[in-house]
Amino acid sequence: MCLAVPAKIIELNGDDAIADCVGNHIQTKTTLVPEVKLGDFILIHAGFAITVLDEEEAKKTWKLLEDMDTFNKTNNKVSG
Amino acid sequence: MLERINKAYKQIARANQTLGRRINVMEVCGTHTVSIFRAGLRDVLPDCLKLLSGPGCPVCVTDQGYIDAVLSLSERDDIIIATYGDMIRVPGRNGSLEQKTNKGNIKIISSAQDALNLAKQMPDKKILFVAVGFETTTPATAVLANEALNEGIKNLFIFSNHKLVIPAMEALLSEKNHRIDAFLCPGHVSVIIGSDAYKPIVEKFKRPCVVSGFEPMQIIIALSEICSQLADGTPAVASLYDAAVTPQGNKTAQKITNESFDIVDGYWRGLGKIAKSTLKLKEKFSSLDAEKQLGIQFIPEEDLSGCRCGEVLCGLIDPVECGLFANSCMPDTPVGPCMVSSEGACAAWYKYARRKRQN
Numbered sequence: 001m002c003l004a005v006p007a008k009i010i011e012l013n014g015d016d017a018i019a020d021c022v023g024n025h026i027q028t029k030t031t032l033v034p035e036v037k038l039g040d041f042i043l044i045h046a047g048f049a050i051t052v053l054d055e056e057e058a059k060k061t062w063k064l065l066e067d068m069d070t071f072n073k074t075n076n077k078v079s080g
Numbered sequence: 081m082l083e084r085i086n087k088a089y090k091q092i093a094r095a096n097q098t099l100g101r102r103i104n105v106m107e108v109c110g111t112h113t114v115s116i117f118r119a120g121l122r123d124v125l126p127d128c129l130k131l132l133s134g135p136g137c138p139v140c141v142t143d144q145g146y147i148d149a150v151l152s153l154s155e156r157d158d159i160i161i162a163t164y165g166d167m168i169r170v171p172g173r174n175g176s177l178e179q180k181t182n183k184g185n186i187k188i189i190s191s192a193q194d195a196l197n198l199a200k201q202m203p204d205k206k207i208l209f210v211a212v213g214f215e216t217t218t219p220a221t222a223v224l225a226n227e228a229l230n231e232g233i234k235n236l237f238i239f240s241n242h243k244l245v246i247p248a249m250e251a252l253l254s255e256k257n258h259r260i261d262a263f264l265c266p267g268h269v270s271v272i273i274g275s276d277a278y279k280p281i282v283e284k285f286k287r288p289c290v291v292s293g294f295e296p297m298q299i300i301i302a303l304s305e306i307c308s309q310l311a312d313g314t315p316a317v318a319s320l321y322d323a324a325v326t327p328q329g330n331k332t333a334q335k336i337t338n339e340s341f342d343i344v345d346g347y348w349r350g351l352g353k354i355a356k357s358t359l360k361l362k363e364k365f366s367s368l369d370a371e372k373q374l375g376i377q378f379i380p381e382e383d384l385s386g387c388r389c390g391e392v393l394c395g396l397i398d399p400v401e402c403g404l405f406a407n408s409c410m411p412d413t414p415v416g417p418c419m420v421s422s423e424g425a426c427a428a429w430y431k432y433a434r435r436k437r438q439n
Contacts, residue, residue, distance in 0.1 A: 031223050
C-alpha cells in the first residue's frame, strides 16, 4: 500500500498537477511538496506527490516497473 | 555488480561468525517483501541470513474490530464507503466489503481527494472514508480533513486507523521471544519520516536500521551494510535511498499530520495494543470524525480462528508454517489479511515460493 511511482509534472495549477508516468497521466496534488515546479520529477503515492526526485532516479524506477510488468506477464503465463 | 555481491557475501559471513548463529533481518515494508521475492533474492542469499517479513502492510496489521466496524456500516443505506482497493477483500466475521458491492455503496478510490469529490457529488449520502495506512498515506488524509473543514463539507466522515511504524518496531523488539537482529527500513515511509526517525531504535535496542529503495542491488547493499554493522558491533542508522529519503524527511507532510492528528494507543493485528501507535483526528475535526458522528462501536477483536497472520507479522513464523496457508487460505479465498493484500507476506509467499515448497 505504500507503493509510490515516479512521474514528471506536465501541468501545474496551484497544488493541482498532471504528471506523466511512462505515458499515463496521473492527477496529483502537490500540497506536500510546495517547492515543486513544472517539469520536476516527483514520487506519487495515493494521489499525492510526496517528494521531488532527480530524473535519473525516476528513470531507474520506471525501468524497475517495466521489468516487474514483464516479469508478471511471464509469471502468469507459467502459472496459467 | 559482482563485486558488490561478493562484498555482501563476505559481510554476511562475518556477521554470521560474530553472532555465532543465523542472522535474522526483518524487512518492515510489504513492498520490500515483494521486491525481494520477485528478484529471487531469497534463493541466492546464504542460509545463514534469514529474512523475516514484518508488519509493514497496513491492511495486514488492521485490527479485526476495525474491519468489522466498517462492514457493519456498509449495511446502512445512507452510507457510501470510500476505500483504497487493498481493503475490500479483507474478510471480517460477516463477509468482506467485496461481497457487499452489489448494493453499489462501496467505492474504490485511489486518492483521499476522491472521497472529497464523492461527498460533493452525493450530498444526500454520508461518505465514510476508510483511512488506513502508514506515514506515507496519512498526510493525504490530513490534507483531506483540512480541505473538507475549510469548505464546510458536512457529509464526509473519516474513520481514522492510521498507524505509526516506529512504535510497532519498538513493540516487536520489546517482545521476549523476538528474533530480530536488524531492520531493513521501509523506503516510502522514510521519505516522510526521514531516516533520523530510526535513531531512537538504534539507541535503545542496539539494532541496525538501514533504509533501502526497492532495486534488488540496493537491497543487497543494504543487507551488506546491516551485516557489516552486526559484525563490527556498531549498530547505526544508514540510508541507501538518498534519491528520495533525507535524514529529516518531508517537513510539510509531518507538519500537516501533526496539526491534524493526535497520537493515541491503538490495536494491531498480531501485536495487540501498542502505546502511542495510532492516529485519531484532533478535536477541531470532530464534525468529520466518523467514530464521533456515526456512533461507531470499535471493539478490538481476536483474530479469526486458525489464522496465524499475527505470528507472521511479528516474524515468528513463515507463512508456510500456518496450517491454513495454501489450503483453506488462498489468494482467491483469503482467510487472513496477509493473503489479501498483494504486499502481504502470505500472498507474496504464495505467489513466489509455493512451487518451491511443493517440490
